[in-house]
Amino acid sequence: MSKPTPGPYFVDRSPSAQSPDLYLFAEYAPEERSQYPESDGKWLGIVRRYHNADEQAATAVLLAAAPDLLDACRDALVEMLVVRHAGQCRCSVEFVCTPCDVIASLGAAIRKAEGMP
Secondary structure (H helix, E strand, O other): OOOOOOOOEEEEEOOOOOOOOEEEEEOOOHHHHOOOOOOOOEEEEEEOOOOOHHHHHHHHHHHHHHHHHHHHHHHHHHHHHHHHOOOOOOOOOOOOOHHHHHHHHHHHHHHHHOOOO
16 A cells, blocks of 8 residues: 555535535645646545535544544554563453553554554
């Protein structure tokens, strides 16, 4: 799987006042900005509103936060593995300690975001 479009991402309303759609964009890199002076960013997708405007807005904001959340998960995983968890594991066959449980959850979220099983 290739790498995603670099962030940061942001949400903007449809240019049409009649459309309730929200658009997801990625900011241009500085070297790209001059090539597209009329554009706000790289268009990534639309979050359509079928029923609930609050749910639509929450979904769009979560999608826009995805690159930052992935970076935070990676940082937290390193912190848990290197600093906090080193030599402190008390896991057994019957019991998984909280740091190991958090490490497993972070690893699963990162793999999912990277398109891995």
